[in-house]
Amino acid sequence: MRLPSYRYRAPKTVEDAASWLAESPGDTMLLAGGTDLIPNMKRRQQVPATVIGLRGIAALSRLDTREGTDIGAGVTLTTLVRDERIRSKYQGLWQSAAQIATPLLRNMGTIGGNICLDTRCTYYDQSFEWRQAINFCMKKDGETCWVATSSDRCLAVSSTDAAPALMALGATVRLVSALGTRDLALGGLYANDGMSYLTRRPDEILTTVHLPEPAGWRSTYWKLRRRGSFDFPVASVAAAARFDGDRIIEARIVLGAVASCPLDVPAAGTRLAGQVLTDDLIAAVADDAYALAKPMDNTDFELVWRKKTVRSLVASALRELRGDDMREARVRLARHPLLVVS
């Protein structure tokens, strides 16, 4: 499978990248680690005329933990999981990044790339010939959404692991274009639409992820996948809570892989504020999340079962935040311990 022809440009600064992107944003794409874009180009899912390679921009690879944490969009997932400050301060982010793909792919893939990861679908992530045989789908070259043929929007699934974890931790992102800079809450970057899943304009570059100081916060990430060693999520839960002793002051729960965007569960935050995590409260919050999750038949596993797993993933996440020893449960889920080569 060969790459289609494309023009390659390698800027040294974000400013150059932004001005080159502005020349023709509709048919230019940004290349960071390449683990998402390159397979998509080979399968002709994404066919940019111009590719702007970002790896030469040093500013995008900075990881700064002086005031809160600023993670350059080009920081690789390996750099992130090897960073002790990330591991100790933002456990949920560490757990999510450590469960993305494999060590080889994490050496290449970046945090910005995972945040912008193309939505995925059984009918989309296929070779050109396979897609041609079904007359393509709405997301690329076709008109019908084969997941639900009456759907007027694409139902491809958001498959980023890092984004739910970052949203639970209150992350903001910076977008830079030739017209200026804007910061927004990470949740605001997403829309529940498999095709237009990012609110990022085509002329904008995601440059930085900012996390606030995590004083008092605990966070966790639970992921269900076919192979515990290497797979996209089919359901996931990120939870973060700020504690005063045993009592929660504020909390956020974000679901992954059950919609076309990471799904915030606002009812969970309301229900958890001011409370102590009892088993009954955990069950009620798990029900809130279950009610909101809307997995579609667009990835691995049966969708009704996927929806049911959200309840137990939320319960596991909250029990871990409470301080329960969940190591055995994690091994049962993934069939191996969560560890990385440091």
Add this chain to the structure above:
Amino acid sequence: MKLRLTFTVNGEPAEALVDPDKTLLEVLREDLQLTGTKHGCELGECGACAVLVDGQPLLSCLVVSHECQGRSVVTVEGLTVDGRLHPLQECFADLGASQCGYCTPGILIAAKALLDREPHPTRDLIREALSGNLCRCTGYQQILDAVEAAIVRPGHASARDGRGGQS
């Protein structure tokens, strides 16, 4: 227009005039005749094409040729020094860790990268480090055994990038 690619391959300067749309994997196999690195899934899912780039194991099927300019690449051919196999290669041969052999080059590269960072990994850590390399023949036990055996094998040879060598 062709791309003039100047980089280091297995410790020696290399120059090639390549089709700019090629991946590093295609350049290695087709322009430099280094066919030890294998074409597997071509989509970053199998690990057969792993090579070291600046000391880090990457999937060469996902690296565009433009981004190899000036970098140092080590392929499975580069693990052998002066005709002597790397201890990992010796252990793979001794313990039958290679059956059809297609996944072996990628696994050797991933295992070398692991031992360069962590000379005494646990079995779980070896399993994690090789989790991106699929083998459809051996069932992995012999592969894990061979990497474990290489940990204690004396005379660890260095790959020609100058980064290798331990124990």
